[in-house]
Amino acid sequence: xxxxxxxxxxxxxxxxxxxxxxxxxxxxxxxxxxxxxxxxxxxxxxxxxxxxxxxxxxxxxxxxxxxxxxxxxxxxxxxxxxxxxxxxxxxxxxxxxxxxxxxxxxxxxxxxxxxxxxxxxxxxxxxxxxxxxxxxxxxxxxxxxxxxxxxxxxxxxxxxxxxxxxxxxxxxxxxxxxxxxxxxxxxxxxxxxxxxxxxxxxxxxxxxxxxxxxxxxxxxxxxxxxxxxxxxxxxxxxxxxxxxxxxxxxxxxxxxxxxxxxxxxxxxxxxxxxxxxxx
DNA sequence: ACGCCCGCCTGTAAGC
DNA sequence: TGCTTACAGGCGGGCG
Numbered sequence: 001x002x003x004x005x006x007x008x009x010x011x012x013x014x015x016x017x018x019x020x021x022x023x024x025x026x027x028x029x030x031x032x033x034x035x036x037x038x039x040x041x042x043x044x045x046x047x048x049x050x051x052x053x054x055x056x057x058x059x060x061x062x063x064x065x066x067x068x069x070x071x072x073x074x075x076x077x078x079x080x081x082x083x084x085x086x087x088x089x090x091x092x093x094x095x096x097x098x099x100x101x102x103x104x105x106x107x108x109x110x111x112x113x114x115x116x117x118x119x120x121x122x123x124x125x126x127x128x129x130x131x132x133x134x135x136x137x138x139x140x141x142x143x144x145x146x147x148x149x150x151x152x153x154x155x156x157x158x159x160x161x162x163x164x165x166x167x168x169x170x171x172x173x174x175x176x177x178x179x180x181x182x183x184x185x186x187x188x189x190x191x192x193x194x195x196x197x198x199x200x201x202x203x204x205x206x207x208x209x210x211x212x213x214x215x216x217x218x219x220x221x222x223x224x225x226x227x228x229x230x231x232x233x234x235x236x237x238x239x240x241x242x243x244x245x246x247x248x249x250x251x252x253x254x255x256x257x258x259x260x261x262x263x264x265x266x267x268x269x270x271x272x273x274x275x276x277x278x279x
Numbered sequence: 280a281c282g283c284c285c286g287c288c289t290g291t292a293a294g295c
Numbered sequence: 296t297g298c299t300t301a302c303a304g305g306c307g308g309g310c311g
Contacts, residue, residue: 001303003305077304077305078289079289079303112288113288113289114287114304114305115287115288115289117305159280161282167305177303177305225303266283267283267284268283268284268304269304270304
């Protein structure tokens, strides 16, 4: 369940590790992970011989720019991992779907048991030079700086429960189940508060909590939970789970008021919050 | 316009 | 012990 902070950690790792490298070979084990392409050869052909010139992020998507203008887009889905390998001799993990080998040696491997993730190569579109396939994405909370009152106007323009709004990728790109709960705790707001009911003070708290929570999570290299797969490019788990205030803490005492954290299931998903601290 | 369900997936763990 | 069921949940699509 990599969300914005986990994807940002991997982006930074990739920036250090693969920028400047040239693709020598591409192996894909089937079509599931590269489903936007016609076949494996077509996917490989758009990568082989290309040099990686930069790594960007849009919400939960990683964009690896290639010389020649194309972009390799990567989404980790629920269980995707990008892992650096020294070479072919390193044992291949189960569910490895794509292996990119560089001319300078070294590999980038895409491992994804649940196969919700994907990779595709596309061109940059139009004057804006954007990825057309990602044009539906909303504001990136860390990349697209904006004033809190502008944020407030956007929030108030919707009539949605706060958690749904935070997780709506068309509105804000990058926030999922873990960080929406953590952000709302930080803001002292319940998940089911309506977005057009917030006072100026509450808007400020929400905006501040969103930015600070995501930044803190990046600092601690993201969240790795017992039942999830997230690790960085070197296979190392994150540590932000140790700082979670509510997520996966049902029955444990609130770090602020000592009352037990409550779990509610909404639409098949778990939501964690403190009934005393969040109003 | 929004809420909610489904289908896509596999690994893990709890329940019978 | 071994099978079945629930759960984890991002995302797109469909329906009310």
